[in-house]
Amino acid sequence: MARRAHTVTIVDVAREAGVSKSSAARVLAGRGSASPATQQRVQDAAERLGYRPNALAKAMISGTSNTLAIVIPDVASPFFSAVVRGASDAAHAAGFEVLLGNTDNDRDIQARAIDVLREKQVDGFIVAPVFEDDPGSVRALVDDDIPVVLLDRRMPALADVPLVSVDHIAASRAAVEHLIELGHHDIAIVTEAAGSLDELRGGTDDAHTLRPSHQRLLGYLDALQAHGIPVDPALVLSSAYDADSARAAVAEALQSRRFTALYCTDSVLTLGAYTHIVDSDLSLPGAFSFVGFDDQEWTTLVRPAVTVVDQPRYRLGAATANMLIARIRRIGEVPSDMLLDAQLITRASTSRPV
Amino acid sequence: MARRAHTVTIVDVAREAGVSKSSAARVLAGRGSASPATQQRVQDAAERLGYRPNALAKAMISGTSNTLAIVIPDVASPFFSAVVRGASDAAHAAGFEVLLGNTDNDRDIQARAIDVLREKQVDGFIVAPVFEDDPGSVRALVDDDIPVVLLDRRMPALADVPLVSVDHIAASRAAVEHLIELGHHDIAIVTEAAGSLDELRGGTDDAHTLRPSHQRLLGYLDALQAHGIPVDPALVLSSAYDADSARAAVAEALQSRRFTALYCTDSVLTLGAYTHIVDSDLSLPGAFSFVGFDDQEWTTLVRPAVTVVDQPRYRLGAATANMLIARIRRIGEVPSDMLLDAQLITRASTSRPV
DNA sequence: TTGAAAGCGCTAACAT
DNA sequence: ATGTTAGCGCTTTCAA
Numbered sequence: 119m120a121r122r123a124h125t126v127t128i129v130d131v132a133r134e135a136g137v138s139k140s141s142a143a144r145v146l147a148g149r150g151s152a153s154p155a156t157q158q159r160v161q162d163a164a165e166r167l168g169y170r171p172n173a174l175a176k177a178m179i180s181g182t183s184n185t186l187a188i189v190i191p192d193v194a195s196p197f198f199s200a201v202v203r204g205a206s207d208a209a210h211a212a213g214f215e216v217l218l219g220n221t222d223n224d225r226d227i228q229a230r231a232i233d234v235l236r237e238k239q240v241d242g243f244i245v246a247p248v249f250e251d252d253p254g255s256v257r258a259l260v261d262d263d264i265p266v267v268l269l270d271r272r273m274p275a276l277a278d279v280p281l282v283s284v285d286h287i288a289a290s291r292a293a294v295e296h297l298i299e300l301g302h303h304d305i306a307i308v309t310e311a312a313g314s315l316d317e318l319r320g321g322t323d324d325a326h327t328l329r330p331s332h333q334r335l336l337g338y339l340d341a342l343q344a345h346g347i348p349v350d351p352a353l354v355l356s357s358a359y360d361a362d363s364a365r366a367a368v369a370e371a372l373q374s375r376r377f378t379a380l381y382c383t384d385s386v387l388t389l390g391a392y393t394h395i396v397d398s399d400l401s402l403p404g405a406f407s408f409v410g411f412d413d414q415e416w417t418t419l420v421r422p423a424v425t426v427v428d429q430p431r432y433r434l435g436a437a438t439a440n441m442l443i444a445r446i447r448r449i450g451e452v453p454s455d456m457l458l459d460a461q462l463i464t465r466a467s468t469s470r471p472v
Numbered sequence: 473m474a475r476r477a478h479t480v481t482i483v484d485v486a487r488e489a490g491v492s493k494s495s496a497a498r499v500l501a502g503r504g505s506a507s508p509a510t511q512q513r514v515q516d517a518a519e520r521l522g523y524r525p526n527a528l529a530k531a532m533i534s535g536t537s538n539t540l541a542i543v544i545p546d547v548a549s550p551f552f553s554a555v556v557r558g559a560s561d562a563a564h565a566a567g568f569e570v571l572l573g574n575t576d577n578d579r580d581i582q583a584r585a586i587d588v589l590r591e592k593q594v595d596g597f598i599v600a601p602v603f604e605d606d607p608g609s610v611r612a613l614v615d616d617d618i619p620v621v622l623l624d625r626r627m628p629a630l631a632d633v634p635l636v637s638v639d640h641i642a643a644s645r646a647a648v649e650h651l652i653e654l655g656h657h658d659i660a661i662v663t664e665a666a667g668s669l670d671e672l673r674g675g676t677d678d679a680h681t682l683r684p685s686h687q688r689l690l691g692y693l694d695a696l697q698a699h700g701i702p703v704d705p706a707l708v709l710s711s712a713y714d715a716d717s718a719r720a721a722v723a724e725a726l727q728s729r730r731f732t733a734l735y736c737t738d739s740v741l742t743l744g745a746y747t748h749i750v751d752s753d754l755s756l757p758g759a760f761s762f763v764g765f766d767d768q769e770w771t772t773l774v775r776p777a778v779t780v781v782d783q784p785r786y787r788l789g790a791a792t793a794n795m796l797i798a799r800i801r802r803i804g805e806v807p808s809d810m811l812l813d814a815q816l817i818t819r820a821s822t823s824r825p826v
Numbered sequence: 827t828t829g830a831a832a833g834c835g836c837t838a839a840c841a842t
Numbered sequence: 843a844t845g846t847t848a849g850c851g852c853t854t855t856c857a858a
Contacts, residue, residue, distance in 0.1 A: 125535075127835055138845045143837065150838090151843055173591040174528050174537065175835035178850045181479075183528065185571075185592070192557065194786070199553035203546065206574055210585075215592060217539075218570050220560055231564075237527040238539070238569060389769065396775060415743065416770030421750060432548070481851055492829045497853060504854090505827060529851035532834045 126167045135163035146171070177239060186442060187235035188244040189219040189228060190269070196414065197385065197431055198246070201269065204435025205244055212443050214241070223248050229255040236264070242442045246270045249329050267442040269434070274327040280445070280454045282438040286330045289427045289460035290337025290383065291344075293409045296425070296462055297379045298345050301470045302407060304353065304377035305342070308364050308387045311335045312356035326455065334383040334411075353377055357387055364390030372398070378406060378471040385412035392424070403469035413463060422466030429460045480521045489517035500525065531593060540796060541589040542598040543573040543582060544623070550768065551739065551785055552600070555623065558789025559598055566797045568595070577602050583609045590618070596796045600624045603683050621796040623788070628681040634799070634808040636792040640684045643781050643814035644691025644737065645698075647763045650779070650816055651733045652699050655824045656761060658707065658731035659696070662718050662741045665689045666710035680809065688737040688765075707731055711741055718744030726752070732760060732825040739766035746778070757823035767817060776820030783814045 132142035137156055144150035145160040146169075152160070163169075177183040186209050190198045206216045217240055219231035228248050232255040235243070242265035247256050253275040259266050260279055268281040297305050311331040325333060335354070342349055352375045355367040364387040368380065372394075380395075382388040388410035400406040402422050410417055410426040417424040437456055444452040486496035491510055498504035499514040500523075506514070517523075531537040540563050544552045560570045571594055573585035582602050586609040589597070596619035601610050607629040613620050614633055622635040651659050665685040679687060689708070696703055706729045709721040718741040722734065726748075734749075736742040742764035754760045756776050764771055764780040771778040791810055798806045 125835090128837095129835080139835095140837085140846080141844055144844085147837080153843060156843080170587075171591055172532075172593060172835050173588075174531050174593050175850090176837080177528050178526075178532060178835080178852095179837050181850080193547065193560065194554045194557035196550070196553075199550075199556075200548045202553075202572070203548035203574065206547065206572055215588060216572050218556070218560055218572050220557065233524075234527075234569060237525055239526060239528050389773065393773060396773065414769065416768075416773050419743065419747060419750065419770050420774060479851090482853095483851080493852090494830075494854080495828055497851095498828090501853075507827060510827080526851050529834090530853080532836095532851080533853050535834080 125172075126169050127172070128169070130167055131160060131164045131169050134167055135159040181239075182241055183239045184213055185215045185217055185238070185240045186242055186244060186439065187217045187219060187232075187238075187240040188439075189221060189231050189235070190244075190246045191221050191223045191248075193218060193220060197412065197429070200431035201246075201435035201438075204432035204437075205439040206435070208436040208439035209443070212440075214439075214443065221248055225250055225252070225254060232256065232259060242266065242446045244269050244438050244442055247273065247276065249273050251275060265442055265445040267438050267445065269438045271330055272327050274324065277324065277327050280441060280452075280456075281326060282434060282441055282456045283326070283330075283458070284429050284434060284460050285457040286333035286460075287325060287337040287340065289429070289462075290334040290381075291341045292337075292460075292462045293381050293427050294338050294341035295345070296464060297381065297407060297409065297468065298341060298347065300379075300407065300468060302379040303347060304350075304375075305338075305347075305379045305381060306353040306355055306368075306371060306375075306377045307335065307338045308355045308357050308367060308380065308382045308391050309335045309338075310357055310359050310384070310387065312354050331383060338381065338383075350375075357390070359384075359386060361386050361390030361393065364388075365394045367391075368394045369398075372400075379408070379468070380406070381409045382411050385410075385414055388412065388414070388424075388426075392420075396420070402467050404472050407468040407471070409468060418465070425465045425468040426463050427460050428463050430458050434458055479526075480523050481526070482523070484521055485514060485518045485523050488521055489513040535593075536595055537593045538567055539569045539571055539592070539594045540596055540598060540793065541571045541573060541586075541592075541594040543575060543585050543589070544598075544600045545575050545577045545602075547572060547574060551766065551783070554785035555600075555789035555792075558786035558791075559793040560789070562790040562793035563797070566794075568793075568797065575602055579604055579606070579608060586610065586613060596620065596800045598623050598792050598796055601627065601630065603627050605629060619796055619799040621792050621799065623792045625684055626681050628678065631678065631681050634795060634806070634810075635680060636788060636795055636810045637680070637684075637812070638783050638788060638814050639811040640687035640814075641679060641691040641694065643783070643816075644688040644735075645695045646691075646814075646816045647735050647781050648692050648695035649699070650818060651735065651761060651763065651822065652695060652701065654733075654761065654822060656733040657701060658704075658729075659692075659701075659733045659735060660707040660709055660722075660725060660729075660731045661689065661692045662709045662711050662721060662734065662736045662745050663689045663692075664711055664713050664738070664741065666708050685737060692735065692737075704729075711744070713738075713740060715740050715744030715747065718742075719748045721745075722748045723752075726754075733762070733822070734760070735763045736765050739764075739768055742766065742768070742778075742780075746774075750774070756821050758826050761822040761825070763822060772819070779819045779822040780817050781814050782817050784812050788812055 132139045221228040246269040272281045357364040357367045368391045413428040486493045575582040600623040626635045711718040711721040722745045767782040
């Protein structure tokens, strides 16, 4: 695989301009000094030859590639694609390019992605890590002093690594309080973290090293407790991370226990749960109130439109990239953590119980 | 911005192993010959020191960065995010990484993105170009012999550049024929290409240098013509590229002209048009049949579920990347064009007219 | 089999 | 102000 046929280098420009390589380099880089005459000749020559700097060569010397790696489960998901867009925009605005890695939440794939991107000498990493006990390559990155900012989640083993995330607890609390304030008492939650109900009650000290799903469940518990409503485990509907499981969980719960409101803690679960609602004979919001997660396109399309917790996805990506860049550039005291607020968008799917 | 503190290079490994730089290089690259003893010592040393090759240095020499650029309007869109995922997977499978550029369909932004990525010495480009008369930087790329594969669209000025796209005409034809076969005669279409109705009738010679929206309109015309149904301009609803415009177009048309079926030629227009339908008193599919574009999440959530034209987004991205890689590697005769078939998914929103 | 040396395209002292 | 030189980390002749 030979090099491109006609690559014009700085040497070619220098020759064409009749100056030394370093003179050409100086005017092309706009650094150092050069006589107006030289500048002119070099610029003309560069123009004439169609000179384009080789960023790789520059990177070799400076040790800086002006490239960020962003390692996430899946760009094709509505959440992460918006995040990537935000990160990408922020990166470009600061003169960085973005190298993309998908992990499918698989430990080994993540490890491979990180290693390859490392070899490409990226200046830093944005990682939405596979949530496991073993932090794997992410730890290696941090230990080798490569700038890393975590996105959306952080396991205990990475507690020392900066994080940009949404305040999942507060978001969840707001959603449930909205229902409580409307007058609901029997509020069910669909969660993939139900297994940890007991541990969760222990303490919330290191809440920021819990999975987002756990944090969201925590917010639910918080809200109930704050309003003196006892937690009924029968209303904590456990679901796997797929729509159909959520649908089934809701269907089953509706048969065995009466409740007037349902809160879903994730976009996929929201979709599944709503699928059941739409096919049931429940009439929203009179007989039943529904709160979803993430402001998906369909939530305003269905009738009644769905009240949701809206995560600032784009801003999340942008903030993460900006924090990473600040760390790369070692700008002052970069805060180590940043929590963005989600927003509760109240629509017609929630109302006071009848 | 100094180089990372402790970067262990091939020289370090060589020293540690007590061999020359070139010997170390040989075993590390697995090329050339080295005695078993040397191999062992070098590998041990590399392991001990935690050696990681510098892909940039390699790229400088080989002239190959094993990196692809993918330049699209917006990763945050459902269509392109899936495409990117497909391209990314195919690229990784072939040992390439992916550098991402968003253009927002803006000429200048596209130009800047392409230039920067070029300087990073990517081996090739996937571009979903801003559809304009002036091909700009894309032309420059091609003229400089940098491998490019176009994605989804190709203007006349780039007619000589390979393209991977969906067969928009056939897709559209299938959708409309489905309606015709159900017995519909008065079939409206929502399109952003209505202005070109007259030119379109001219000829379809260079159909692959028309905008996708034009091609889809063409498929509609084809289907009608093939079944001897005259085209009624009043049923070609012109819309800007936004949901609300589509909504308004449909609302207006329903007041002035009777028709029993509606076909939307794009996901955004589909959303807008459906918004009106859902708020109207039309009962689907009895009184009215509806065909949307792109299999969006909500199309199976609403009742009746929506019949749609489903584009193979992921495969589109994967095929594009694979074609680009084949060209980069100059593998045999790489086909210059590739059209994937979209699939009509018939659901409950279409039925015979009553 | 191994090592010495040149060089990819560029930057950055250091002289002049 | 300009040129010479060394060198980033690696590969690749070319000798030995």
